[in-house]
Amino acid sequence: MxxxxxxxxxxxxxxxPSGAVRAVxxxxxxxxxxxxxxxxxxxxxxxxxxIRTIQRLLEPTSGQIIYKGQDIAAYKRAQLRTLRKxxxxxxxxxxxxxxxxxxVFDILARPLQIHGxxxxxxxxxxxxxxxxxxxxxxxxHLVRFPHELSGGQKQRIGVARALAVEPDIIFLDEPTxxxxxxxxxxxxxxxxxxxxxxxxxxxxxxxxINLVRVVAEHMGVMYLGKIVEVGRTEDILRDPHHPYTVGLxxxxxxxxxxxxxxxxxxxxxxxxxxNPPPGCNFHPRCPHAWDVCSQMEPELRMLSxxxxxxxxxxxxxxRAAPSR
Amino acid sequence: MGVxxxxxxxxxxxxxxxxxxxxxxxxxxxxxxxxxxxxxxxIGETGCGKSVTGRSIIRLLDNNAMIKAGKILYKGEDLLKxxxxxxxxxxxxxxxxxxxxxxxxxxxxxxxxxxxMAEVVRMYHNARRESxxxxxxxxxxxxxxPDVESLMHKYPHQLSGxxxxxxxxxxxxxxxxxxxxxxxxxxxxxVSIQAQFIKVLRELKEELQMTVVYITHDLAVISELxxxxxxxxxxxxxxxxxxxxxxxxxxxPYAHKLLNSVLGVQTNLDDLxxxxxxxxxLINPPKGCRFHPRCDQATExxxxxxxxxxxxxxxxxxxxxxx
Numbered sequence: 001m002x003x004x005x006x007x008x009x010x011x012x013x014x015x016x017p018s019g020a021v022r023a024v025x026x027x028x029x030x031x032x033x034x035x036x037x038x039x040x041x042x043x044x045x046x047x048x049x050x051i052r053t054i055q056r057l058l059e060p061t062s063g064q065i066i067y068k069g070q071d072i073a074a075y076k077r078a079q080l081r082t083l084r085k086x087x088x089x090x091x092x093x094x095x096x097x098x099x100x101x102x103x104v105f106d107i108l109a110r111p112l113q114i115h116g117x118x119x120x121x122x123x124x125x126x127x128x129x130x131x132x133x134x135x136x137x138x139x140x141h142l143v144r145f146p147h148e149l150s151g152g153q154k155q156r157i158g159v160a161r162a163l164a165v166e167p168d169i170i171f172l173d174e175p176t177x178x179x180x181x182x183x184x185x186x187x188x189x190x191x192x193x194x195x196x197x198x199x200x201x202x203x204x205x206x207x208x209i210n211l212v213r214v215v216a217e218h219m220g221v222m223y224l225g226k227i228v229e230v231g232r233t234e235d236i237l238r239d240p241h242h243p244y245t246v247g248l249x250x251x252x253x254x255x256x257x258x259x260x261x262x263x264x265x266x267x268x269x270x271x272x273x274x275n276p277p278p279g280c281n282f283h284p285r286c287p288h289a290w291d292v293c294s295q296m297e298p299e300l301r302m303l304s305x306x307x308x309x310x311x312x313x314x315x316x317x318x319r320a321a322p323s324r
Numbered sequence: 325m326g327v328x329x330x331x332x333x334x335x336x337x338x339x340x341x342x343x344x345x346x347x348x349x350x351x352x353x354x355x356x357x358x359x360x361x362x363x364x365x366x367i368g369e370t371g372c373g374k375s376v377t378g379r380s381i382i383r384l385l386d387n388n389a390m391i392k393a394g395k396i397l398y399k400g401e402d403l404l405k406x407x408x409x410x411x412x413x414x415x416x417x418x419x420x421x422x423x424x425x426x427x428x429x430x431x432x433x434x435x436x437x438x439x440x441m442a443e444v445v446r447m448y449h450n451a452r453r454e455s456x457x458x459x460x461x462x463x464x465x466x467x468x469x470p471d472v473e474s475l476m477h478k479y480p481h482q483l484s485g486x487x488x489x490x491x492x493x494x495x496x497x498x499x500x501x502x503x504x505x506x507x508x509x510x511x512x513x514x515v516s517i518q519a520q521f522i523k524v525l526r527e528l529k530e531e532l533q534m535t536v537v538y539i540t541h542d543l544a545v546i547s548e549l550x551x552x553x554x555x556x557x558x559x560x561x562x563x564x565x566x567x568x569x570x571x572x573x574x575x576x577p578y579a580h581k582l583l584n585s586v587l588g589v590q591t592n593l594d595d596l597x598x599x600x601x602x603x604x605x606l607i608n609p610p611k612g613c614r615f616h617p618r619c620d621q622a623t624e625x626x627x628x629x630x631x632x633x634x635x636x637x638x639x640x641x642x643x644x645x646x647x
Contacts, residue, residue, distance in 0.1 A: 042514040180369035182599035210587035251519035253544035266516040
């Protein structure tokens with residue numbers, strides 16, 4: 001079965017006085033229908049830019065975005081409107097992503113009206129109340145303004161707005177990072193139930209590996225504009241291969257006093273995407289780097305059917321290099 | 325808990341804020357005892373009052389805050405009885421220092437690191453001007469910052485978030501306080517930088533025997549650093565115990581739920597605990613135990629009477645009627 005979304009060599013560069021900011025720098029990824037994909041990376045790695053570019057909220061610099069067999073990277077402006085109905089997004093901070101001057105009814109009516117899904121107050125109300133109930137809220141919330149809602153309730157409205165257009169795929173940009181843990185669990189469970197019921201496809205981005213662990217079947221790890229490892233979440237977390245993935249996993253503290261953080265592999269800081277290091281982006285911080293790493297960029301190579309890593313240690317040239 | 329080794333004791337602290345909607349009681353009788361040399365975690369969700377507690381100790385509350393009752397005994401002296409001038413001269417910096425969540429807004433963008441730190445050194449060290457650089461370099465090195473000579477001449481915008489937070493710690497160390505209040509110091513940082521920061525703090529803890537009140541919403545960070553923990557909910561402390569004891573045997577239903585709602589290496593979403601309802605708004609808090617509307621073990625008394633903060637043993641206190 002072809003992937004719902006097949007991104008090929010996608011790049012997004014931003015001009016800056018000191019040279020192009022290579023925010024997304026040649027990303028390949030596939031997402032299958034009714035699956036959940038989680039993309040992990042630290043701040044500035046380009047994950048937010050990536051999902052905005054995939055949705056054509058930002059203009060790609062180059063590359064293809066094959067969605068349902070069509071390259072949407074080549075879509076003209078007029079064609080984008082159909083895309084807006086198929087792809088929806090839930091934003092990180094519900095306090096900032098809801099218009100403070102609109103009631104819950106107005107916020108949710110907007111997408112329905114724009115896409116002609118429902119017309120007239122009665123039809124809109126019916127649909128919106130149904131949506132609210134789906135998210136564990138009541139019709140009394142219709143007349144509320146965002147400031148009258150708690151953080152968790154606001155994020156439910158954010159989710160309801162994404163669901164309103166009945167999309168095929170929802171992009172979730174750290175949907176729970178602004179929420180307290182007790183609220184986070186509920187939102188995650190709600191999202192999962194809705195996904196199963198509506199057979200939706202989710203694309204999460206997060207800096208929190210433990211979040212991706214519980215929600216996503218497949219995951220990718222992004223570093224400085226590139227995907228360095230991709231595969232089944234279970235496999236990667238059990239046996240990470242890319243040195244960056246290894247370092248990232250080691251840096252996550254466990255909420256267990258008997259499991260303190262061990263020796264850290266990940267020293268230093270993420271370099272600037274304006275002038276990324278030559279060869280493998282990660283080589284200046286990599287404990288295993290050898291000569292080839294600073295000269296040649298590693299390609300994303302398949303370890304198995306569902307597992308790929310961009311690291312010279314797992315490439316053909318590994319034989320010629322010193323043992324690890 | 326022996327009285328002698330207590331560096332700080334907060335006793336029945338009540339703090340309220342004047343807001344447009346009326347008076348909000350942010351802290352409703354907070355009791356805390358911080359031992360000399362310990363890392364004491366203060367954990368809770370947004371709006372539980374953990375930052376207000378921290379800011380009350382160093383008396384840096386906003387103008388609309390009123391301290392209505394209670395004592396803050398530091399080395400036996402009630403800080404609430406001191407004048408602002410005495411706080412400034414004797415306590416802040418010399419005795420108690422605080423670092424905040426966002427290092428970018430804590431550093432002055434128009435001065436380089438050296439001149440910002442020199443100000444601290446001038447105020448808190450009896451040293452000659454020529455020796456300032458040596459003291460500053462020493463402080464920066466102690467938080468494992470590389471290349472301190474060139475770093476001193478940089479401006480905040482030239483540093484990353486993790487480096488800025490380490491500069492804040494270095495600045496605080498340069499004052500040489502007895503007690504550090506750290507308010508979510510790693511929340512704005514990435515995990516790899518947070519991990520480096522945790523390591524630095526752990527080493528400092530051993531080297532300097534510092535006493536730290538560590539405010540966070542992150543239980544994983546607590547488990548890395550703290551010896552003792554107090555769990556706050558809606559302006560009250562609901563449970564205080566040794567850190568390991570809390571993770572092993574949380575007694576208060578809220579503490580129990582909180583521990584089970586944290587994402588760890590559990591792979592299953594269904595295993596995560598949910599807490600029904602939302603954190604109450606403090607403008608009109610629930611009567612009795614403030615957690616009772618969300619508690620699955622609540623009985624009739626919970627909605628009526630405030631549960632006393634009772635000792636289960638010397639080291640473990642809890643405020644719950646069901647115990």
